[in-house]
């Protein structure tokens with residue numbers, strides 16, 4: 169059963185077409201990554217899904233309703249622009265947001281306390297929001313957006329501004345939400361989170377859908393490469409089975425590092441076998457499987473951001 173269906177959705181701001189003819193569905197209980205470079209139209213689409221702004225053309229069904237506002241109490245939303253009332257405590261802020269979705273305040277406070285403790289924020293629950301670090305405040309806002317136990321959770325760039333430890337914590341929260349039956353759609357331009365979490369990825373570029381499928385299917389759209397090193401001529405590498413093109417990465421004293429592109433479906437092992445059988449001087453051989461990051465570049469022609477939790481050393485200080 170689909171929790172979300174977009175059909176031919178477009179959004180125009182004056183003369184500018186931000187979203188073009190976008191169609192996709194998300195199954196109930198799935199984790200869907202909504203990916204794309206800056207300005208691709210992700211936030212515009214999310215705002216239309218929520219009913220915060222109308223689509224210029226097309227239709228959207230969410231939890232069986234044709235306007236997100238009709239089912240707003242069953243949706244949880246973390247906006248890209250963050251901020252909770254600075255003078256409130258986390259407990260008050262979470263309970264307040266829950267009450268906007270029909271959750272009685274007493275129950276909201278009880279859940280807030282439990283969820284803050286589960287997120288390691290028990291000691292901060294009665295501080296004022298303005299006394300919390302950015303990462304802590306972001307966690308509080310996430311809790312505020314799901315305290316009413318929504319069936320559909322929409323998170324706009326939820327990982328931005330979080331340090332590696334908290335990014336991992338957020339991945340766990342997203343997995344738990346889905347394990348408890350919620351459908352989750354989150355936008356990001358950091359591929360590694362989507363790669364680890366998503367049942368489905370929808371990739372948009374310049375307002376158009378560039379890909380919709382599983383992470384494995386996305387990787388399969390990307391070209392695979394062989395790294396070869398040795399006293400090998402470009403023509404020799406180019407003649408190996410499955411190789412469609414060869415770039416010279418570096419060359420010194422006749423020893424070259426070559427990057428050979430493989431045809432779709434070609435097995436790298438066949439090239440390796442042929443290289444040894446023909447007596448090529450192979451000193452290093454590496455078959456590089458494409459990542460979602462590679463697929464993103466191939467599909468959009470753009471470069472996604474690197475995951476800070478990968479780029480930074482694991483002993484980097486935590487800001488929370």
Ligand SMILES: Nc1ncnc2c1ncn2[C@@H]1O[C@H](COP(=O)(O)OP(=O)(O)OP(=O)(O)O)[C@@H](O)[C@H]1O
Pocket residue numbers: 181184186204205206207208209210211212213248357
């Ligand atoms: N209210 C608006 N009026 C005019 N143009 C807008 C408006 N909102 C967004 N845009 C433009 O539409 C395009 C898509 O913006 P949107 O915020 O949907 O992209 P995004 O994929 O969420 O990008 P980011 O990752 O940078 O948040 C951008 O070029 C943006 O400048």
